[in-house]
Amino acid sequence: MGDVLIFAEHEGGHFPKSTLTAVHAGLELAKKRGGKAIVVVAGDAPEAAAGEIAKYGVAKVIALAHPALKNYLADAHTQALAALAKKEGAEFVIATATAMGKDLFPRLAARLGAGMASEITAINDDQSFVRPTYAGNVMATVEIDGPIKVLTVRGTAFDAAKPGGAVAPVEKRNAEIDAGALKMEFVSFNATKSDRPQLTEARIIVSGGRGLKAAENFKTVLEPLVDELGAAMGASRAAVDAGFVPNDLQVGQTGKVVAPELYIAVGISGAIQHLAGMKDSKVICAINKDEEAPIFAVSDYGLVADLFKAVPEMTEEIKKLKHS
Amino acid sequence: MKILVPIKRVPDPATTIRVLSDGSGIATDNVKWVINPFCEIAIEEALRIKEKQTGEVILVTVGQSTWQEQLRTGLAMGADRAILVKTDAALDSLAIARILAKIAGDEKPDLVILGKQAIDDDSNQVGQMLAEMLGWPQATFASKIEIAADKISVLREVDGGLETIGFKLPAVVTADLRLNEPRYASLPGIMKARKKEMKEIAADSLGVDLAPKLKTKTLAAPPKRQGGRKIASAQEMVSLLHTEAKVI
Ligand SMILES: Cc1cc2nc3c(=O)[nH]c(=O)nc-3n(C[C@H](O)[C@H](O)[C@H](O)COP(=O)(O)OP(=O)(O)OC[C@H]3O[C@@H](n4cnc5c(N)ncnc54)[C@H](O)[C@@H]3O)c2cc1C
Numbered sequence: 001m002g003d004v005l006i007f008a009e010h011e012g013g014h015f016p017k018s019t020l021t022a023v024h025a026g027l028e029l030a031k032k033r034g035g036k037a038i039v040v041v042a043g044d045a046p047e048a049a050a051g052e053i054a055k056y057g058v059a060k061v062i063a064l065a066h067p068a069l070k071n072y073l074a075d076a077h078t079q080a081l082a083a084l085a086k087k088e089g090a091e092f093v094i095a096t097a098t099a100m101g102k103d104l105f106p107r108l109a110a111r112l113g114a115g116m117a118s119e120i121t122a123i124n125d126d127q128s129f130v131r132p133t134y135a136g137n138v139m140a141t142v143e144i145d146g147p148i149k150v151l152t153v154r155g156t157a158f159d160a161a162k163p164g165g166a167v168a169p170v171e172k173r174n175a176e177i178d179a180g181a182l183k184m185e186f187v188s189f190n191a192t193k194s195d196r197p198q199l200t201e202a203r204i205i206v207s208g209g210r211g212l213k214a215a216e217n218f219k220t221v222l223e224p225l226v227d228e229l230g231a232a233m234g235a236s237r238a239a240v241d242a243g244f245v246p247n248d249l250q251v252g253q254t255g256k257v258v259a260p261e262l263y264i265a266v267g268i269s270g271a272i273q274h275l276a277g278m279k280d281s282k283v284i285c286a287i288n289k290d291e292e293a294p295i296f297a298v299s300d301y302g303l304v305a306d307l308f309k310a311v312p313e314m315t316e317e318i319k320k321l322k323h324s
Numbered sequence: 325m326k327i328l329v330p331i332k333r334v335p336d337p338a339t340t341i342r343v344l345s346d347g348s349g350i351a352t353d354n355v356k357w358v359i360n361p362f363c364e365i366a367i368e369e370a371l372r373i374k375e376k377q378t379g380e381v382i383l384v385t386v387g388q389s390t391w392q393e394q395l396r397t398g399l400a401m402g403a404d405r406a407i408l409v410k411t412d413a414a415l416d417s418l419a420i421a422r423i424l425a426k427i428a429g430d431e432k433p434d435l436v437i438l439g440k441q442a443i444d445d446d447s448n449q450v451g452q453m454l455a456e457m458l459g460w461p462q463a464t465f466a467s468k469i470e471i472a473a474d475k476i477s478v479l480r481e482v483d484g485g486l487e488t489i490g491f492k493l494p495a496v497v498t499a500d501l502r503l504n505e506p507r508y509a510s511l512p513g514i515m516k517a518r519k520k521e522m523k524e525i526a527a528d529s530l531g532v533d534l535a536p537k538l539k540t541k542t543l544a545a546p547p548k549r550q551g552g553r554k555i556a557s558a559q560e561m562v563s564l565l566h567t568e569a570k571v572i
């Protein structure tokens with residue numbers, strides 16, 4: 001009892017920070033419940049990646065292999081993980097609420113007949129969990145009944161696990177998959193190309209909203225500031241909907257949830273759905289010409305100004321700072 | 325093509341949500357109730373598929389009698405008939421998915437389209453659970469759907485890019501915001517909706533396990549962020565970020 005099975009999502013054998021937050025949460029949960037933290041890495045050849053994650057202070061790593069696990073597909077991964085969770089007698093199965101975690105874990109919960117809490121932000125001592133609801137306006141404390149419980153964690157709410165301690169043993173297993181029951185087909189993946197850091201990994205994020213008025217202005221006004229800071233670029237939904245920037249830049253309730261050290265909101269009003277995705281950032285700056293804009297209520301530093309003047313000025317000032 | 329669209333009644337996203345002081349729920353006195361925005365998109369997509377190929381769009385909701393209002397709105401948008409699975413109990417996603425699986429078993433749709441997430445509980449679970457219970461393929465967070473004969477291909481917005489997956493029907497799809505712009509109910513639509521079939525079924529007559537495994541103990545307001553400080557110029561902003569906040 002009390003063992004925690006952590007699903008470690010990897011990108012071609014590399015573990016992004018988001019995965020390491022689930023490892024951290026899994027270690028914390030195992031400690032609180034007096035169980036072991038076991039990591040599973042799935043793929044057609046997951047051994048190398050499994051060796052990598054074995055350095056993060058966990059009890060055991062399982063390299064779960066099967067040709068059907070090459071490209072992520074919900075049905076094959078569900079079968080493989082459900083069978084493994086049962087075999088290991090895990091009490092908890094946990095992953096980060098990435099696009100993959102969100103797609104896979106509810107299906108896995110259904111296969112296990114387990115209750116599931118999505119995007120938890122805290123693990124309490126009394127067997128309960130905290131999770132945001134109503135776009136972050138309400139924090140719910142929830143409990144899960146039953147011998148097995150399924151969880152996803154919000155990446156911004158936990159630190160990333162760090163390597164250290166003894167290297168865990170890696171066990172290779174062949175996944176139990178009934179290939180005849182697989183119905184999903186992977187067709188293609190079109191990666192967004194960018195030299196900038198990923199939104200969920202970045203230390204600084206500069207986001208633009210409808211106030212930027214045109215796609216062109218993201219390039220000529222916002223990008224110089226983004227690049228001067230070595231930041232990731234984000235956007236409000238209004239900016240995405242208007243086609244100014246691609247959709248995977250959207251920050252908010254229905255986009256990405258981020259908590260960088262510095263978040264600069266430019267020409268963004270601060271609708272509750274946008275705040276849901278960034279209000280846990282360490283320092284928040286806002287530039288908006290409307291002094292009543294709700295974004296200012298959550299900002300540590302607010303500048304009431306025309307962004308077309310203020311943003312180039314900031315960029316200049318940062319350049320000077322770097323060269324001084 | 326027969327399409328089943330499960331919908332949920334939620335507070336209007338523009339409403340300010342307040343937690344009751346005893347943490348037992350949210351204050352509902354000033355709440356305007358609407359169809360969950362993602363479910364509206366699901367209805368719209370079902371209607372567009374039907375308009376291209378003929379068929380039937382059936383709405384289903386699991387909730388209280390008042391939820392009929394949202395079913396009626398969906399009928400006014402153009403859906404053909406509606407089912408209210410009535411319950412006053414607080415169900416978890418697993419129980420809702422079990423009920424929907426039972427309804428899907430009876431109705432035998434070719435496609436079930438749901439919202440990707442309900443904006444009240446923000447769970448993002450029901451569609452995926454339903455797909456597993458039915459043993460069907462799933463495409464969550466769909467931003468584009470193409471159907472040719474008995475095959476569906478779905479474009480999904482995932483971390484780091486766009487993924488396309490495909491499979492044979494029947495299947496479960498969950499709708500993302502970019503899938504379409506939902507239509508408004510027209511006046512003739514509203515008139516017609518009054519005469520459309522609205523079936524009521526008691527949830528506890530379905531013979532499925534409704535006991536929730538996920539239970540909410542208490543609700544609380546999130547910690548308030550202290551903000552509001554205004555700075556005079558871009559120069560001062562950069563200087564404070566450097567010397568005071570020490571983030572650049
Ligand atoms: C179900 C649902 C989910 C949603 N999910 C999200 C989400 O995940 N993320 C998200 O962001 N939104 C989301 N939204 C949308 C959200 O409600 C807002 O509509 C959106 O965030 C507004 O974007 P915006 O601030 O860029 O635009 P606006 O609200 O139009 O604000 C533009 C701002 O720019 C300022 N401005 C204009 N010109 C200038 C100038 N020259 N200089 C300085 N300032 C200027 C204006 O004063 C204004 O404050 C969602 C909505 C719904 C219903």
Ligand SMILES: Nc1ncnc2c1ncn2[C@@H]1O[C@H](COP(=O)(O)O)[C@@H](O)[C@H]1O
Binds near residue numbers: 420439443
């Ligand atoms: N009570 C319900 N009745 C019908 N459909 C529901 C209900 N709850 C959730 N759904 C569907 O499941 C989707 C995802 O909801 P959730 O998993 O709760 O975030 C919603 O957009 C609806 O399509």
